[in-house]
Amino acid sequence: MLRASVVPVVVLGAALGLTGCGGGSGGPAADGLSSTDTGTSVASSLGTNAGASTGNSTGGNSGTTTDTNVAPGGGTADSGGAGTSTTADTGISSGSGSNGGTTTGDAACPDLSRCVDFTALRIAKYKDNKRxxxxxxxxxxxxxxxxxxxxxxxxxxxxxxxxxxxxxxxxxxxxxxxxxxxxxxxxxxxxxxxxxxxxxxxxxxxxxxxxxxxxxxxxxxxxxxxxxxxxxxxxxxxxxxxxxxxxxxxxxxxxxxxxxxxxxxxxxxxxxxxxxxxxxxxxxxxxxxxxxxxxxxxxxxxxxxxxxxxxxxxxxxxxxxxxxxSTLWTDTFANVSRYRLCRDTVKAEVLLQSSTQAYVRLTGTYDPAVCNAPLTVTVPVSIPSGAALHTKTADGTEVPNWVSAGTAFFNLRPGDKISLQVVPATKFAK
Ligand SMILES: [Zn+2]
Known part of the structure; x- marks a missing residue:
């Protein structure tokens, strides 16, 4: 049962270039896409990307299976037991780099929407994408x-x-x-x-x-x-x-x-x-x-x-x-109740800031007194080899993300937003 919410894509900023990094083409435009009045061919760019295949175009992660759960880099409170966690073999890590890499020259993915399939942005059924x-x-x-x-x-x-x-x-x-x-x-x-x-x-x-x-x-x-x-x-x-x-x-x-x-x-x-x-x-x-x-x-x-x-x-x-x-999230009755309630009332939304940078924020008609704990966001990615997904908050704090089987995951609190970029791994790691 899919509990995730489908995401409207809101375009804030610049036109999206057509030079991509491995995404497929020819998919139909996703329903629910909306664009602001940038006067650019945003909808068609996104439409071109909507059918992108993310599973096999990166070097690192094609060998992993789709239902593998990977523990986040930061570790969680419920990670105590012996596990069979698979480590992502993409070479992508949450890292602790501090370089924002905001210029196009730094971007390993000149058209971010070809590397990150924002049309398939979801909130995971359970925390850390546990099953x-x-x-x-x-x-x-x-x-x-x-x-x-x-x-x-x-x-x-x-x-x-x-x-x-x-x-x-x-x-x-x-x-x-x-x-x-x-x-x-x-x-x-x-x-x-x-x-x-x-x-x-x-x-x-x-x-x-x-x-x-x-x-x-x-x-x-x-x-x-x-x-x-x-x-x-x-x-x-x-x-x-x-x-x-x-x-x-x-x-x-x-x-x-x-x-x-x-x-x-x-x-x-x-x-x-x-x-x-x-x-x-x-x-x-x-x-x-x-x-x-x-x-x-x-x-x-x-x-x-x-x-x-x-x-x-x-x-x-x-x-x-x-x-x-690796597949079971064990937590208090309140924490699991809250997650289940909030995953159904909170929506993940994309704000494309430029061709190389986007924000994801959690919004919706949720009760902020209840939905005040992070939810796990999932999005299919196709990261070029030698590059890494970079997630950080508005004040520059790194947010751990992890990638498994062509999908990226990170935890985000309702009301907060996070910036996404794909940058060369070497730059990211310094
Ligand atoms: Zn009793």
Whole structure:
């Protein structure tokens, strides 16, 4: 399922030359192209380029396969597990050069739109162009949450803890502050853990259970919980509406998304832990294959809390999941929810500044309070050998990009823009 948004190409600046660098020709003009009144033959230039083949015209990357994920140069928080990442063999690296190389003489690609297929600019389905996502959630705030957190930290990962603020004693918040400081998500599991279906609640009670709990957690931790999980997975439409008003997402067992799988990390839904481990690992296999989202739901560990799993169970599962580290994005429920929401509301847009320089910016009708984390932008490229794609922010800061199988990737925050140039690798590297 393609979740990406098609991009209108907006032309700001100069005419595009026809001397290219290996792009094909003859493709039809892409729908949705628009041009400003530069009076040049911009549309036809772009149209000529729209059918450009990017897969086999560069020297370096023709041997890679299309579904290989390459980790970005900068590394990410979820890159902890053992992986099978393929390194891009294009000779292109994110580098740290400082030369903007803005003149045409520096450009390794005199007609940028022939080297970068802006008509196919997209936002990747998941961060870093990973194929699928996984989030691990633990409910009720048991004492072993700290131990759970450290199991994830050792794997380079972060988990989500849904806590019940109404039952936390005044001196009981330090463990949640510590988990917050380690980068784990502290989510809202209601004020007192009621059954929202079988308890009659006034509007006031509903507000206290959901919004009051959110406010109390924010007051204690200084961070407003972004996601909510209903106790027992039970909710009414009325309660769901209240939860959705002030939370980015609500954790559910079903999302109406065929790739989504909720995995029970407990002994209540399986005969024994060994069998449960097989079940959840198989669920993960299916999610990775489908390009979906695996959401684990557990409680405590090692005898603590309701139907707990064990340290060994978590470690074995994470070791199994590590085989997918190059294709699976593991992050908190909030971070994955946010990415999924924003990839559908944010649009990537191209601004052609000149024949050798373009800007990409993320725009659209998104909520800036929610879509404030980088999204991964993908664009097919055909980089001449000996050249490199150069991406930097308006203030000149280098932004890492990586190229795999004829596609370039970089992370960009909604509202920000980045300049793209193709420059000789030697110049770029100095
Ligand atoms: Zn619960």
């Amino acid at each position: 699928a996502a996984a989030s691990y959630t633990f409910d009720d705030g048991y004492a072993t949450s700290t131990a759970i957190g450290s199991i994830f930290e050792k794997a380079g990962l972060r988990a989500t803890f849904y806590i019940i603020p109404g039952v936390i004693p005044a001196d009981g918040w330090s463990m949640w502050q510590a988990l917050r400081d380690k980068g784990h998500e502290i989510g809202n599991h209601s004020m007192t853990h009621p059954d929202f279906v079988n308890t009659v609640m006034s509007d006031q009670q509903l507000d206290t259970e959901i919004n009051g709990a959110q406010r109390l957690i924010e007051q204690k931790l200084g961070i407003r919980p972004q996601t909510f999980a209903f106790p027992y997975h039970l909710y009414t439409d009325r309660a769901l509406k209240v939860a959705q008003q002030n939370h980015v997402a609500v954790r559910k067992m079903n999302l109406g998304d065929p790739g989504y799988q909720f995995a029970f990390f407990d002994t209540d839904h399986g005969t024994d832990l060994a069998g449960t481990l097989v079940t959840v690992n198989r669920q993960l296999d299916e999610v990775v294959k489908a390009g979906g989202w695996f959401v684990a739901g557990g409680h405590g560990i090692d005898g603590d809390g309701w139907s707990p799993v064990t340290t060994e169970f978590l470690q074995k599962h994470l070791a199994y999941a590590a085989q997918y580290s």
